[in-house]
Amino acid sequence: MSFAIGLGGIVVALVFLTAAVYKGWSILYSSIISVIIIAVTNGLNLYEALTVNYVSSFTSYAASYFILFCEGAMLGKLYDASGAAWKIGKTVVDKCGTKFALIGYIAVAAVLEYGGISTFVICFVLLPLAKPIFKETGTPWYMWPAITIVPIIGPELMTPGGLQSHNIIPTQILGTDLTAAPVMGVVFTVVYFAICGLYFVWELKRAKNVEWKRNSLPPVDEADAGMDRENAPNIIAAILPIVVGVVLI
Template sequence: MIGILGLFLGMGLLIWLALRDVNIIFASVICALIVIATNGLPFADSINQTFLFGDLGAFTFAGRFFLLFAAGAMFGKIMSESHAATSIAMALVNALGAQRALWITVLSGALLTYGGVVVFVVIFAMYPLGLRLFQAADLPKRLFCGAIALGAGTFTLTALPGTPSIHNVIPTLKLGTDLFAAPVLGIFGGAMMFILGMAYLERERRIAKANGEGFVAGPNDSIPSMESIAKDVPHWGLALVPLVLVIGTILSPRLATIMGASPDTPWIAFASSQPVLWPSIALALASVVAVLIFATARRNAIRMMGIGTQDAIIPLLATSAVIGFGGVVAQTAGFGAFTQAIVGADLPPLVSMFAAASTISGITGSSSGGLQIFMATFADAYLALGVSAEELHRLVAMASGGFDSLPHCGAVIVLLQITQQTHKQAYKDIGIVTVIVPVVATLLTLGLAMIL
C-alpha cells in the first residue's frame, strides 16, 4: 500500500513542483527518490542503472537524441537570427492582411516547426511580430498564446508525416518504421487538429470583439514597428529553401525508392537504418545552406551554430530527467499492475493504447517523455495484439500530444513566461488547442484506423 501511495506522491509532487516553476531536472530527481524509497527499490541500482543509464535512463535518452536536439536548435537559431523565420511570417502578413493575426501566427508556427525549427525558437521569433499584429487587430494576447501553441505545438509535431520532430523519431527506434509512417492517418489527424483549433480560435476572436476585450501589452513588452521588423529580412522564397531542404532530405530515400532505386543502394540503406542520424543530417545540411544564402547568418556563422547547439542542452536534459523519473516509476509493482490492467482491459487495442499513452504523457507532462516510456513498456504488447507498426507509430505519437500539455507542462510554462501571461489569463485557450483538440482529433483518427 505504501508503494502505491509513494507512487502517487511522487507523480503528484512532480506536477505540483512544475506548476510552481521549480526546475524540472531537480524536481525529477527528488520525485524519483520518493518513489524509490516508498517502493523499496534498491537505491544504488535504481539511481545508477535505472534513473541514469537504464533503457529509460536520463543519459541513455540524452545520448541517443543529442544530435537531433543539437541540430534542431542550431537550425532554429540560424533561421531566427537570419530573420528567415520573420520573412516567412511577413509573407503571410502581406498575403492575408494584418487583421488575420490568428491565421498568420498559426500558419507561421506550423511552417517553421514542420520544417525543423524547434518550438521554443518559433515562440521567440514570432513574439515581436505577434505583438505588432495583435495590437493592430486589437486582439487579446491570450489568443496569441493559443495560436502559437496550435501552430507550433500540435499537428506538426505528432501528426504530419515526415516531420523531424522528436515525437516522430522516437517510435522509429522501437518499431522500425520511418518518419512517414501511416501517412493517411497522419494527414487526416493533422487536418482535424488544424480545423478544430482554428474554429475554436475564431470563435474566441468573435467573443472577444463582442465583449470589448482587446490588446493589453505586458509590462516588459516592447512593440516594434512593422518597418523595424521587416528590416534586413530576406525574400520569403529564399527563406523557405532551408525548410524545404529539411523535408526533402528526409523524404529523398522514399522518393528514390518509388522512382525505382534499390532499397539496398548504400545511401538509401544508410538513411533507412538511421532514424535519428538521418533527420539530424538533414537539419545540419539545411543549417549550412542557410548560412550560405543569408548574409546576416554568414557574419557570425560559427558562433551562431555554437550558441544554437548550447541552447539544446537544457531542453534535452529536462526531457531526459523526466524520462529517468518515468524509468524509476516503470520498475514499481504499481506500474506493472497498471500495465497489465491497460493491456488486459476489455477494450479494442487501439482504444487501450490511446488510454495508456495519454495517461503516461499526462503524468510526466511531456509528450516525448511519455512516448519514450510507452515504447519501452507497452509497444511489444500492442504489436502482439495485432496492431501494425505503422498505425502504432502514428497513433501513439498523436496520443502523446494531448494530455502532455496539462498546466504543469514545461513548454506551457515557458510560453506563458515569454508572453508575460498567467495560467489564469491564457491557459484556457492553450489547453483547448493543445489538449482537447488533439485528443478529439486522435480519437477521430483512431476511429478511421479501425474502419480502414
C-alpha cells in the first residue's frame, strides 16, 4: 500500500508540475510544491527533501551542464544576429517554392535544432523566418507553436546524433554515445514526422471552415517582410558550423 501511495504521489506531482507550467506559474515555486507532494506521500523527511535532495540535485545539474547550455544559446544568437538562420531558411524556401515552403520551414527548424542551437532560443531564431512564410502560404498563425515545436522535438529527443543536452547528458550517466540505437531512432523519427504531418494536413483543412482560424495571419512588419540581410553569410558558411558539429561526433 505504501508503495502505491508513493508512486501515486510521484504521478500527482508530475501532473501538477505540468499543469502549473502550462498555466504559466513560476517553475521555482511549482517544483518546490511538487517536491513537497513527493516527500509527504513517500514518507521522506520534508526538511531533508527540500534542503538536501532537491537543492543539491538542482545545483549539481545546473553546474555540470551550464557551459553546454551557454554554448547552445550562443550558437543560436550567432545564427540569428549574423543572418545565417535566415540565409538557410531563404535558400530552402526558394528551392521548395510556395507550395512546399512550409515543409522547407520545418526542415530548416529540424536542421538547426539537430545542429546544436539551444531549444530555449531556437524559437526566437525561427520567428522572423516564419512570419513571411506563413503569410505567403496562408497558413493560420495560431498553428505556429505546433508547427515549430514538431521539428524541435524530433531531432532533440529521437534522431541519433542530435547535439542537444537531452542526447548529450545520457552519454555521461548511462554510458551511451550520441548515436545510440540508430535504427530505432531513425524509425521513430520518420513515424513521428509522418503522424504530425497528417495532423497538420487535417488541421489546415479544418481551419478553412472557421473564420477566425482562416484569418489568423502573422503581424508582419517592414523589418520582417524585407529581410534582405545583405551582410548575411552565404549558404556554405551558414551550414558549416552544423556540419562540423555533426562530423566531430
